[in-house]
Amino acid sequence: MNVERAENAIELKEVEGLSQGKIVTRRFVRHKAAMASIVLLIGIIGLAFSSVGLDIGTEDVKIQTTGWWKYGYSATSDVENGGDPTLDILPEFIDGTGVQIGNHPFGQDEIGRDGFARVMRGAQQSIMVMFVIGGVATMIGVVVGAVAGFYRKWVDAILMRLTDLIITIPVVVVGAVIGRSVGNLGSFLLAVFLGLFAWTGLARLVRGEFLSLREREFVDAARVAGASNGRIIFKHILPNAIGVVIVNTTLLMSAAILLETGLSFIGFGVRLPDVSLGYLINENQTAFSTRPWLFWYPGMFIVLIALCVNFIGDGLRDAFDPRQKRIITKKEKRNGETIELAK
Amino acid sequence: MGRPLNSQNSSQPVLEVNGLQVDFWVDGTWYPAAIDMNYSVMPGKALAIVGESGSGKSSSSMALLGLLPSNSRVSGSVKLNGKEILGLNERELRKVRGKEVAYIFQEPMTALNPVYSIGFQISETLRTHYDMSPKDAKIRAIELLEMVEMPNPPASFDKYPHQLSGGQRQRAMIAQSIACDPILLVADEPTTALDVTVQAEILDLMRNLRSRLNSAILLITHDMGVVADLADDILVMKNGKTVEQGSVSQVFNAPREKYTQELLAAVPKLGAAKARAVPTSVGVAAPILKLENVSIEYPKRGRIPAFRAVEGMSLEIYPGEILGLVGESGSGKTTVGRAAVGLLPIASGLLEIAGRDLSHPKDRDLKAIRHHTGIVFQDPASSLNPRLPIGQSIGEPMLLAKVAKGRDLDHRVEELLDSVELPRSYRNRYPHELSGGQRQRVGIARALALRPDLLIADEPTSALDVSVQARFLDLLQDLQEQLKFACLFISHDLAVVDILAHRIAVMQNGRLVEVGDRDQILKNPQDPYTKRLISAVPIPDPELQRIRREARLAGK
Numbered sequence: 001m002n003v004e005r006a007e008n009a010i011e012l013k014e015v016e017g018l019s020q021g022k023i024v025t026r027r028f029v030r031h032k033a034a035m036a037s038i039v040l041l042i043g044i045i046g047l048a049f050s051s052v053g054l055d056i057g058t059e060d061v062k063i064q065t066t067g068w069w070k071y072g073y074s075a076t077s078d079v080e081n082g083g084d085p086t087l088d089i090l091p092e093f094i095d096g097t098g099v100q101i102g103n104h105p106f107g108q109d110e111i112g113r114d115g116f117a118r119v120m121r122g123a124q125q126s127i128m129v130m131f132v133i134g135g136v137a138t139m140i141g142v143v144v145g146a147v148a149g150f151y152r153k154w155v156d157a158i159l160m161r162l163t164d165l166i167i168t169i170p171v172v173v174v175g176a177v178i179g180r181s182v183g184n185l186g187s188f189l190l191a192v193f194l195g196l197f198a199w200t201g202l203a204r205l206v207r208g209e210f211l212s213l214r215e216r217e218f219v220d221a222a223r224v225a226g227a228s229n230g231r232i233i234f235k236h237i238l239p240n241a242i243g244v245v246i247v248n249t250t251l252l253m254s255a256a257i258l259l260e261t262g263l264s265f266i267g268f269g270v271r272l273p274d275v276s277l278g279y280l281i282n283e284n285q286t287a288f289s290t291r292p293w294l295f296w297y298p299g300m301f302i303v304l305i306a307l308c309v310n311f312i313g314d315g316l317r318d319a320f321d322p323r324q325k326r327i328i329t330k331k332e333k334r335n336g337e338t339i340e341l342a343k
Numbered sequence: 344m345g346r347p348l349n350s351q352n353s354s355q356p357v358l359e360v361n362g363l364q365v366d367f368w369v370d371g372t373w374y375p376a377a378i379d380m381n382y383s384v385m386p387g388k389a390l391a392i393v394g395e396s397g398s399g400k401s402s403s404s405m406a407l408l409g410l411l412p413s414n415s416r417v418s419g420s421v422k423l424n425g426k427e428i429l430g431l432n433e434r435e436l437r438k439v440r441g442k443e444v445a446y447i448f449q450e451p452m453t454a455l456n457p458v459y460s461i462g463f464q465i466s467e468t469l470r471t472h473y474d475m476s477p478k479d480a481k482i483r484a485i486e487l488l489e490m491v492e493m494p495n496p497p498a499s500f501d502k503y504p505h506q507l508s509g510g511q512r513q514r515a516m517i518a519q520s521i522a523c524d525p526i527l528l529v530a531d532e533p534t535t536a537l538d539v540t541v542q543a544e545i546l547d548l549m550r551n552l553r554s555r556l557n558s559a560i561l562l563i564t565h566d567m568g569v570v571a572d573l574a575d576d577i578l579v580m581k582n583g584k585t586v587e588q589g590s591v592s593q594v595f596n597a598p599r600e601k602y603t604q605e606l607l608a609a610v611p612k613l614g615a616a617k618a619r620a621v622p623t624s625v626g627v628a629a630p631i632l633k634l635e636n637v638s639i640e641y642p643k644r645g646r647i648p649a650f651r652a653v654e655g656m657s658l659e660i661y662p663g664e665i666l667g668l669v670g671e672s673g674s675g676k677t678t679v680g681r682a683a684v685g686l687l688p689i690a691s692g693l694l695e696i697a698g699r700d701l702s703h704p705k706d707r708d709l710k711a712i713r714h715h716t717g718i719v720f721q722d723p724a725s726s727l728n729p730r731l732p733i734g735q736s737i738g739e740p741m742l743l744a745k746v747a748k749g750r751d752l753d754h755r756v757e758e759l760l761d762s763v764e765l766p767r768s769y770r771n772r773y774p775h776e777l778s779g780g781q782r783q784r785v786g787i788a789r790a791l792a793l794r795p796d797l798l799i800a801d802e803p804t805s806a807l808d809v810s811v812q813a814r815f816l817d818l819l820q821d822l823q824e825q826l827k828f829a830c831l832f833i834s835h836d837l838a839v840v841d842i843l844a845h846r847i848a849v850m851q852n853g854r855l856v857e858v859g860d861r862d863q864i865l866k867n868p869q870d871p872y873t874k875r876l877i878s879a880v881p882i883p884d885p886e887l888q889r890i891r892r893e894a895r896l897a898g899k
Binding site: 216217218220221222223224225226227231236239240242 | 681684685686710713716717718720721722725726727728729730731736739740743744786789792
């Protein structure tokens with residue numbers, strides 16, 4: 001037995017490895033663009049939700065908080081200085097005035113609403129829509145893909161033809177119709193309905209993953225152990241497909257934010273008195289030559305949020321892909337120390 | 344032939360390796376894969392590099408031609424015909440690759456490009472290195488296919504890799520490798536993916552080619568039988584270091600180093616296992632598994648017609664015996680094993696497991712036999728859920744059968760880990776944190792969790808190194824003697840079956856060819872196929888192997 005122990009101790013040393021979660025986390029943390037994006041995205045979310053406060057729900061149920069910013073997103077005040085933005089990030093020795101935020105950092109529109117408050121509210125809406133579409137689409141996509149890939153045969157045929165059918169309908173048209181009929185019920189419901197049409201890509205990927213995983217021997221092993229189909233799908237196969245799900249959900253979310261923006265821009269998304277970033281751009285596109293700041297700031301936030309989410313998705317994909325190899329620089333090669341193996 | 348053979352000075356070695364060191368870069372540190380290797384190969388001779396997985400035998404030979412990935416570092420000296428080739432730039436290396444040194448890879452299906460015909464791939468090699476017209480290249484390619492004894496070379500020229508059998512593919516790859524009359528042939532596990540009878544043919548072919556082309560062969564393998572059959576010299580590696588070096592007869596007959604002795608002792612030898620009495624239950628007690636005229640089909644899928652994998656199979660397994668089921672790949676032995684645990688329905692005939700008729704199984708029947716059967720799968724890397732700690736994998740059958748839960752379950756899992764000689768602390772580890780042999784033990788622990796009456800072992804050792812395999816077989820034998828379960832041991836390796844089995848059944852093309860006591864099958868086979876199978880198994884003894892080979896060739 002002692003010899004056995006000693007042998008095990010040697011094998012232990014040889015095979016001691018990191019758990020898969022740790023490996024993925026380490027690779028993700030190494031991805032600089034993704035890490036910077038996470039910090040920036042959390043910053044934007046914090047800023048958007050704390051500055052103008054929360055205001056969600058319908059007429060009956062309302063959750064409202066007040067933020068630290070002095071203006072509300074729909075309140076008007078006197079137009080100061082022609083509505084010019086008061087934000088000044090150039091220091092004194094360049095343009096003569098110091099760094100300052102001022103009363104209306106992002107300016108005011110023609111009736112005196114504060115640009116910063118409206119952009120923050122818009123960012124709130126866009127982020128909320130992003131998470132709701134992502135969540136709904138992931139849930140449907142995973143279940144449809146898992147069931148189709150696991151059962152195959154006629155279940156697969158029906159579910160995949162349904163998926164094909166939904167793919168053939170242009171999302172913008174669907175969005176326009178939904179926006180028209182439920183847009184006045186609030187952006188939350190709009191997002192839920194959009195999510196009902198955004199799951200198709202994920203369903204196909206999850207199905208593909210299931211088709212290959214179900215042939216692996218551990219699935220047979222579970223079946224011999226007496227596991228039911230539900231247990232095999234959710235306990236045995238799905239955790240092995242989690243990489244695909246996480247990565248595609250992130251990428252789906254960045255597409256979702258652009259979808260909402262696009263719909264609001266063509267006038268079918270979020271309605272007055274609420275605002276979203278896309279709506280702001282639409283509203284102010286005619287003012288582009290006279291008050292360009294009303295157009296620039298919401299645009300900048302759209303780009304920032306979409307880029308952040310995309311970078312995070314990229315980082316996750318690289319982290320989950322075991323074949324992805326980091327290129328080693330010559331310097332690293334030179335400086336690496338050599339391990340001596342015991343005989 | 345029409346082409347001159349390699350004209351070399353036979354006193355000068357083709358390959359001279361001095362102080363070869365290979366390191367791999369992992370997270371800021373260099374881990375050595377091969378340390379200070381020195382060897383040389385003379386023309387017309389074969390040097391075998393043997394060692395277990397991870398010993399650096401493949402890495403060191405890939406390093407010869409700069410085929411390692413960029414996270415590697417190679418130092419030392421490699422001389423080909425007296426010319427230093429280590430550190431050559433890509434362009435100069437390309438001239439050496441394929442022309443002077445050729446590789447034969449382990450898996451011909453992945454090493455040949457599936458979208459080109461084999462003729463095209465051979466011509467391509469020729470035209471890369473020689474100024475040849477497509478027509479001449481084709482003539483030469485057909486010549487080469489003839490040389491590797493490909494059936495009907497002109498027709499084979501236009502065939503794609505998937506249209507050929509495994510052995511034919513390996514022949515095509517060898518034809519491509521020898522296209523430019525290389526002076527050195529590096530064969531990396533050339534027969535590991537092949538059946539024994541095909542392996543014997545490929546080894547004969549390589550031996551013929553060596554004497555005809557006078558090339559040197561560098562053979563990388565873990566199979567001592569192959570070494571005994573083909574090699575002149577041998578180099579044993581362990582953990583990147585050269586353990587022993589010498590001529591084959593010297594190393595096999597009088598190994599100096601302890602590791603070499605252990606390695607040779609761990610190799611199962613056909614006919615060397617001690618005699619074991621067939622349990623008294625055989626033929627007397629009620630069989631635990633009974634197949635009567637069973638056929639198993641893979642149902643038709645789309646336009647692919649149904650495939651009958653097993654036909655008219657009748658077999659009985661009695662309590663307490665180990666029945667070895669042998670056959671080549673595609674003979675249907677795994678299919679039988681899967682049907683015996685209810686993973687595959689049978690198309691016709693009668694299947695009885697533990698006295699229960701499962702010819703037309705209902706879910707209730709299948710559930711009931713889960714208590715009586717367990718299975719150990721071939722590939723331990725694939726048969727354990729990578730996302731479950733092994734403790735959970737082992738405990739799952741008991742949890743689902745509702746025989747234990749909570750504390751009790753933990754306790755039972757610990758007992759099972761003890762019984763397969765794994766530390767209890769391993770229960771929270773994930774499969775990838777264990778070595779192959781340890782994973783396979785987990786597989787056994789799981790299969791035995793419910794104390795089954797019947798254990799199916801589907802090639803459980805084919806993914807393991809010989810020394811690990813030896814320990815695994817000991818463990819399985821001990822457990823069987825303690826728990827007295829019946830076991831269907833499926834294997835392509837007759838030597839392994841020889842160690843374990845009381846009775847042996849031989850399958851070919853989905854049919855049972857012969858079944859009988861171990862000694863009867865191995866010592867006095869009746870069926871010609873069984874005879875052929877037994878004579879094709881290489882024996883890890885160069886002298887004996889030479890005599891058997893000559894007898895086999897004479898009998899052709």
